[in-house]
Structure formats: structure tokens, C-alpha cells
Amino acid sequence: MDRSKITKPNLLSSMKNPKSMIMKIRLVATTVLTLSLCVAFVFILESCCCDPEPVNNYQPQQQGFFTITDNSIYALNNELLKIYTLDSGVIHFKASVALQRNNQNDGKALSATGSTVIAGETLYNASMHENQLQGTNVNYYSACDPIIFKNNFAFTVSRSGSECYGYDELRVIDISDPTSPNSVFNLYLETPYSLAIDGDVLFTIGGMNGLKVFDIQDPTKPTLIKDYPDIDGTYVSAESGIVIVRNSNSLEQYDYSDINDLKLLSTLSILQ
Amino acid sequence: MPHKIIKVFEYLLLSFFFIGCDDSTFPKEDANGYRPVYSANEPITFELGVPIQNPDKVLRFKNYLLIHDSKKGVHVIDNTDPTTPLRIGFIRVPDNTDMAIKDSILVVDHRNNLVSLNLARTITKINEVSRLKVWKITAPPYHAKYFECVDTTKEVVGWIEARLPNPTCYRQ
Numbered sequence: 001m002d003r004s005k006i007t008k009p010n011l012l013s014s015m016k017n018p019k020s021m022i023m024k025i026r027l028v029a030t031t032v033l034t035l036s037l038c039v040a041f042v043f044i045l046e047s048c049c050c051d052p053e054p055v056n057n058y059q060p061q062q063q064g065f066f067t068i069t070d071n072s073i074y075a076l077n078n079e080l081l082k083i084y085t086l087d088s089g090v091i092h093f094k095a096s097v098a099l100q101r102n103n104q105n106d107g108k109a110l111s112a113t114g115s116t117v118i119a120g121e122t123l124y125n126a127s128m129h130e131n132q133l134q135g136t137n138v139n140y141y142s143a144c145d146p147i148i149f150k151n152n153f154a155f156t157v158s159r160s161g162s163e164c165y166g167y168d169e170l171r172v173i174d175i176s177d178p179t180s181p182n183s184v185f186n187l188y189l190e191t192p193y194s195l196a197i198d199g200d201v202l203f204t205i206g207g208m209n210g211l212k213v214f215d216i217q218d219p220t221k222p223t224l225i226k227d228y229p230d231i232d233g234t235y236v237s238a239e240s241g242i243v244i245v246r247n248s249n250s251l252e253q254y255d256y257s258d259i260n261d262l263k264l265l266s267t268l269s270i271l272q
Numbered sequence: 273m274p275h276k277i278i279k280v281f282e283y284l285l286l287s288f289f290f291i292g293c294d295d296s297t298f299p300k301e302d303a304n305g306y307r308p309v310y311s312a313n314e315p316i317t318f319e320l321g322v323p324i325q326n327p328d329k330v331l332r333f334k335n336y337l338l339i340h341d342s343k344k345g346v347h348v349i350d351n352t353d354p355t356t357p358l359r360i361g362f363i364r365v366p367d368n369t370d371m372a373i374k375d376s377i378l379v380v381d382h383r384n385n386l387v388s389l390n391l392a393r394t395i396t397k398i399n400e401v402s403r404l405k406v407w408k409i410t411a412p413p414y415h416a417k418y419f420e421c422v423d424t425t426k427e428v429v430g431w432i433e434a435r436l437p438n439p440t441c442y443r444q
Contacts, residue, residue, distance in 0.1 A: 068372040089401035271323035
């Protein structure tokens with residue numbers, strides 16, 4: 001065979017040869033399809049490896065966070081703040097507003113005074129009743145900390161052993177401007193679990209570290225009046241001259257008409 | 273030779289049609305996740321002789337102490353004489369997590385509802401004034417978890433960790 005007579009196929013020759021033309025088209029089409037499918041394959045693999053898509057757009061909800069202030073009931077439903085009124089004992093729905101979510105502890109707790117609401121660690125002015133409330137992060141306060149309001153101040157104790165890892169301190173936050181809560185006082189305390197206010201007297205209870213009594217006539221400068229290291233507990237409540245302390249075994253009632261000499265009135269046992 | 277190359281490509285192409293992941297993208301085997309705990313549909317009742325077991329919040333109403341017992345209800349103590357508090361009874365509120373009081377109205381959560389109880393006339397009888405559905409729980413409060421899909425005809429009051437066979441619900 002004379003190889004010199006063999007010519008390379010070109011388009012013209014291909015056109016003249018329909019079989020060769022079909023071959024070329026098949027080659028091009030197959031290559032393009034294969035490449036595009038390779039790209040698709042990468043996407044498929046990626047989606048297989050990652051977390052599955054939710055079946056529905058589930059929203060997590062938590063039962064139980066609610067608080068009453070004046071005649072309003074605020075209930076926290078994940079990113080929704082539901083506002084109800086309490087009229088002659090009947091609960092009426094008033095509004096539902098979306099809350100912004102600033103951090104992972106938002107949604108864990110709810111407290112309110114007037115129209116000022118703290119949901120998680122964010123403070124809102126709920127009087128505006130907009131579709132979405134814009135909140136302000138409350139510095140130095142975590143959703144695990146108990147909080148009590150008195151006039152324009154929020155009193156809170158924070159504990160390092162809590163779920164939110166606090167600071168072991170008593171702190172006072174000026175909330176007169178809800179858009180700019182301002183810490184005005186803080187004092188190191190050993191493992192404070194709970195606090196209570198009755199008039200101008202503030203109690204903190206620190207587990208095995210005892211009960212402490214503060215004068216808060218000037219809310220920006222609480223003054224330690226008395227320390228009762230032998231009264232242990234993890235919860236304290238105070239009203240009308242009687243302070244209640246709960247520990248693991250009992251609920252104890254103390255008369256504090258003389259703040260310098262608390263008198264044990266009674267002990268209610270707790271079944272272990 | 274070009275024939276062979278094309279054939280190889282064509283087989284490769286064909287094989288792509290048989291590759292892909294399961295439509296559901298959920299595991300076919302067991303997986304760790306959460307199972308909903310449904311309410312037992314128990315009503316609010318008043319009972320006697322129930323011991324205080326897991327107290328948290330304490331409220332005062334007139335001469336009474338209302339001691340919240342977590343997930344159970346509210347103990348009523350007559351505290352007229354604080355030196356000798358008397359146990360009056362127990363307002364059993366199944367799955368209850370919190371309580372608040374305004375005047376004579378005790379508000380509790382019960383099976384995803386807010387319920388107001390009037391204590392003005394008597395504290396030893398349940399006088400339910402109103403009940404309003406507030407919460408609807410459809411997924412656990414944990415991220416990136418499988419869970420047993422919720423039966424929407426029932427009330428979810430909590431979640432427990434469980435080994436789930438072929439879970440079909442997931443929370444991102």
C-alpha cells in the first residue's frame with residue numbers, strides 16, 4: 001500500500017464521508033455531556049456528604065417562658081414574643097412580634113418590667129409593637145442569671161458555674177434607656193445563685209457561701225449590711241419582712257425585721 | 273480507535289445515570305436523635321398530701337405561699353403564722369414549668385397553653401378562668417439533630433435522647 005496517497009481527513013472530506021461526520025458529532029456530544037455530568041456528579045457527592053435537608057422548615061419552640069408585668073403577659077416562643085393581656089382573669093391575645101436573635105442564649109429566658117422585656121440576653125422596648133422588635137444586647141448579663149427590676153434598674157447575680165458561664169458577681173444595670181442599657185455597679189461575690197429585693201433591701205444567696213444583705217437605697221452603690229455565712233441555699237425570696245431560703249433539704253423562713261439579727265421562723269422539709 | 277474512545281465515554285455517561293444519592297438523604301439505619309414526649313392529657317387537679325420534691329420559685333398570695341414544684345405543679349402553704357406553716361394541698365399541673373401571679377389570678381403553663389386560675393374565692397378548688405394555646409412544639413430545641421417526627425394531633429411537652437430507626441426528621 002502506498003502510504004503517500006493516504007490523506008488526513010478534513011471537514012470537507014468528512015462531509016463527503018457521512019460516517020466520519022457522525023463519528024465526530026458523537027465524539028463532541030459525548031465529551032460535552034460527560035464533562036457536564038462530571039460537574040453534576042461533584043454536586044451530587046457534596047449534597048450526599050452534607051447534612052440532610054429538613055423535611056419541613058421546622059422552627060424550634062420552647063414551652064414555659066412567660067412573665068407577667070402590670071396587666072401584660074409576655075410569652076417567649078423561640079424568635080417570637082407573644083404579648084397577651086390579663087383582663088379580669090381572662091387571657092387575651094394582643095400581639096406577636098418577631099425578635100432578632102443575637103446569640104445562642106437568646107430564647108433561654110424571659111423577664112420584663114413595664115414594657116421593657118429581656119429575652120435571652122437582649123433587651124427590647126415592647127411598647128412599640130412593631131412587626132420586629134430591635135433589641136440591644138445586655139452586656140455582662142447572661143440568660144442563665146436571675147434578674148430583678150426596681151424602677152429603672154435591673155439587679156442580677158451571675159455565677160461562674162452556671163450553664164452560661166457567668167462572672168461570680170452582683171451587677172446593677174441602668175435600663176432607663178432601653179436602647180442603651182448601662183452597667184453602673186458590679187461586685188465580686190462567691191457563687192451567687194439567686195437574689196431578692198424587698199424595699200431597699202437586697203438579698204443574695206451563694207450556695208455554701210451564705211446569705212448576704214445589701215442596702216440599695218442608692219441603686220448605683222449597693223452597700224453590704226450583713227453577711228450570714230451559715231445560711232446556705234440556692235434560692236432566695238423576700239417580702240413583708242420575711243425572707244425564704246431554699247436549700248437541698250428544706251425551705252427556711254427568716255424574720256428580718258432586725259436586719260442585723262435574722263431569726264429562723266420555720267423549716268419546711270423537702271422530700272429527697 | 274476513535275470508536276473505542278467514544279464507546280468508553282458513552283459507557284461512562286451511561287454509568288452516571290445510575291449514580292446519585294438516596295432521595296431522602298436520611299440514614300437508612302438507626303441514628304442518635306430525639307424522641308418527643310407527649311402530654312398525658314391530664315387535667316389540672318387539686319390534691320392533698322403531696323410532698324415537696326423539686327421546689328424552685330416561691331410566690332406569696334395573701335397569707336399563702338405558693339411553691340412551684342418543677343414539672344409537677346404548685347404547693348399551697350398556709351403561712352398565716354410563719355412559725356408554723358401548714359400544708360394545704362397541691363395544685364397538680366402536669367408538665368408545668370413556670371407560674372406567675374397577678375392579684376388573685378395564678379397563671380401557669382399547662383400542655384402548651386397559658387392557663388389562668390382564679391384563687392380569689394377558694395384556693396382548694398380549681399377555678400379555671402381561661403386557657404389559651406401559646407406554644408406549638410414541632411421540633412427539639414437542639415441544632416443539627418435527627419428527631420422522630422411529631423404527631424401533630426398530640427401535645428409535645430419535652431424531648432428525650434433516643435436511638436431512632438430510620439429517622440425522617442432533622443433540625444438544622
